[in-house]
Amino acid sequence: MTDFLRLDDYNVPGYGLTVTGDLEIRTEDLSGETSGTARVDKGLKPKRLNVSLCIRFKDQNALRDLVRVVEARGRNGEGKVYTIANREANVAGIRQVRFTDKFDWKPISGIKAWSVSFTLREYLSVPERVEQRETKPEAVAQTSNGKTVTAETENTKNATKSKGATEPTGQSGQTGQSDATTDETAQTAQPAQEPLTSVEKILSWLDRALA
Template identity: 45%
Template structure:
């Protein structure tokens, strides 16, 4: 397995992939099996390998990779080269959750376990694209609305938007005597 330019060194490398599909029961206290989908979460790879005491530098190097951060102080994103990752369509990962190092009794070696979570998963990219498109549609779908009514420029400046609506309603229901002298009887 390679993470950017770093090659994992050790033996008994095992990589397991996990895809979590979040659902919630809609049945409440009934026996209904209906479920609501809450989304597809980023995929994760659980990695296990053995590093001998003689190769302690390999463990130190791996820990440095796990702790590394970018210029913004965020965990480093790694391009991954691994058969399981390729089969699961995972291209980029970050170290996530626990990084466990356990001494193997009687073997002068450590069992190392850690989790790599997919970075910018396909469902996440789709969700971001949808949010961007929605925001663009909302900001680009407005046109200037022409004012209605026969207000003079002076009246338009003295009324707020809500007051203008009230004035239009008032004029429609009970016109001023000056505007419509025939309405007074």
């Protein structure tokens, strides 16, 4: 008989709690029609815990709460994953479980109580974790403006950008011509000198004669 069974912070109610475990080892017979004993190992299935207990009629609220725990769903609509604390589970290395198969309760003849039984299946067993680590993720193509972009396409774009940055574009020559045009415009824009008066002409002639 098991002392207790806790799922997360929930203590499974009742009395006469019994938990048994089983582990399915998958093999395939290779002997065919012969009397050989050759078999091939197909791996291990997740461990299972078979739970049975009794709940008195007067503790019907406890049974109702247990049903709600069984019905709880996770984020993806799957059965909720519980961290389990139990001697038979922990000795087999079971850390997390989900309810599986069916949840059964029925009255016990001659006793004002229900006989309750259910099955817990190990979540993310050791073989499952090993398989997930060995599986390599596939490359996922990204989309840009409705077009599929792969790593090769991105490399080609980057190479084109680098080439365009190193090659002359002819803009420098155009810039030089623009500067020259600007200088000519500036010179043309200088104000013209006004013509000399008669007195100014005579004074200018005397300056040149004396010089």
